[in-house]
């Protein structure tokens with residue numbers, strides 16, 4: 214059995230599992246102070262493993278960030294410049310490794326979700342996939358040639374700059390760092406700031422969705438041009454509005470304007486831009502996939 218954590222800004226989803234068919238137990242622990250949350254996480258794994266008489270082989274963590282993922286860096290395993298100030302410079306790898314005595318593999322929440330989808334979800338059979346979450350925040354994880362992509366730091370796909378949907382629109386977005394970035398314009402809080410209600414409560418025929426689809430399609434067109442993914446998986450709270458999918462697909466085709474001649478986009482886009490195969494479990498099962506990657 215493996216331990217997995219999807220570490221988010223509001224809760225830590227913890228799971229003991231082998232794969233999606235063999236889930237032993239799972240729980241949600243609120244994200245409060247690092248000391249309190251990590252103590253509760255450690256208690257959960259130790260007590261559950263003991264009472265169920267299972268040995269945990271390793272731990273995978275998909276975390277909010279930004280993160281230091283460079284294994285040569287003295288700060289490897291740290292959450293870095295997060296707006297959640299209590300968590301700045303917390304080394305979650307070291308804390309959990311020391312107290313659980315398990316090997317730990319860390320990646321971004323979205324890279325973990327992408328890996329989960331690659332192993333067991335909509336990304337099965339592909340080598341180059343993109344997972345984008347559109348919810349409280351916006352982020353993207355990429356699997357390139359079968360492996361989670363990092364680079365210099367790790368991609369921050371929510372913070373690319375987009376063209377406004379209308380020249381009359383004065384809304385600059387809700388991101389504290391940038392004007393007109395994807396997360397600032399199209400996250401759940403951005404929808405609320407623009408339209409005055411929670412995304413979940415905005416009716417499906419409201420003009421908010423046409424604008425939302427335009428922003429998401431712009432971002433996807435950029436990712437398609439740069440990374441050429443074989444499939445794009447869209448998850449997160451805002452994407453629970455499934456009526457967005459056909460709007461986004463139509464706008465991606467319009468924006469690319471016939472330049473990319475591939476049946477995946479021109480004929481079968483409903484199989485190219487898709488919801489997660491693992492539903493809302495991509496992240497936490499992705500953490501199990503990260504733990505399992507230590508076996509290889």
Ligand SMILES: [Zn+2]
Nearest residue numbers: 372388391394
């Ligand atoms: Zn931004």
